[in-house]
Amino acid sequence: MKSTTVPLYKETKRLILRHLEPYDYENWSQAFSSMRPPQSEWDETSWTLSELTKAKFKEKLKKELKRRAADSAYELSVFRKDDGMLIGHVAIDGIIRGNFQNGVLGYRIFNNFWGEGYATEACSAAMQLAFKELKLHRVEAFIEPDNKPSLKVAKKIKLRKEGLSVRRVFWKKKWINLSVFAATSEDYGIKYKFPPKQK
Structure with a gap:
């Protein structure tokens, strides 16, 4: 698949x-600065208050655009319709084309918006984009075995558990295991044609 900068x-x-667009800076800065202290061991702050600058924001936008142009990762910010508030983000990254046509789903909903079902709603939409717009055949998710909220999200968006990836990632000074979840386009009722059409 050719690289693309077409927005999703x-x-x-x-x-x-x-x-994210340049005009989102104030919303982005406010979203991170207004977060509650970490609410669980999986809830970490991505940015310190001193890093919430316009320069850092511009740098982030450039990195996101570069990854889209390389067709390697697509990050989407999640906004509430009713008030335009930035409440988190989802991403399809780790994209491998060729005979694989795979990607990896990741997400984060800021902790002051937990418990409203936003993660399920946003991740379900991201899966649709992955299959319909990015023309991926398979999307995976790697989740800590004890991360019950994310395990529930995976189940709700039709990801099947496929196994355990032992010592998958180095996190908090140790190698940890991650449960492997995945879905293919067929699981979402989308017949896949290989090779996918070029954008």
Whole structure:
């Protein structure tokens, strides 16, 4: 598949998924600065208050655009429809083309918006984009075995558990195992044609 800088966009009942734009700086800065202290061992702050600058934001936008142009990763910010508030982000990254046509789903909903079902809604929309717009055949997710909220999200968006990846990633000074979840386009009722059409 050719690299693309065509923007991805998806609306759900309550959310809008889109790429960050220069005019989103204030919203982005406010979203991170207003987060509650970490609420679990998986809830970590991505940015310190001193890093929430316009220069850092511009740098982030450039990196996101570069990854899209390389067709390696697509990050989408998640906004609430009713007030335009930035509440998190989802991503399809680790993309491998050729005979694989795979990607990896990741997400984060900021902790002051937990418990509203936003993660399920946003991730479900991201899966649709992965299969319909990015023309991927398979999307995987790697989840800590004890991360019950994310395990529930995986089940709700039709990801099947495929096994355990032993000592998958080095995190908090140790190698940890991750449960492997995945879905293919057929699981979402989308017949896959190989090779995918070029954009």
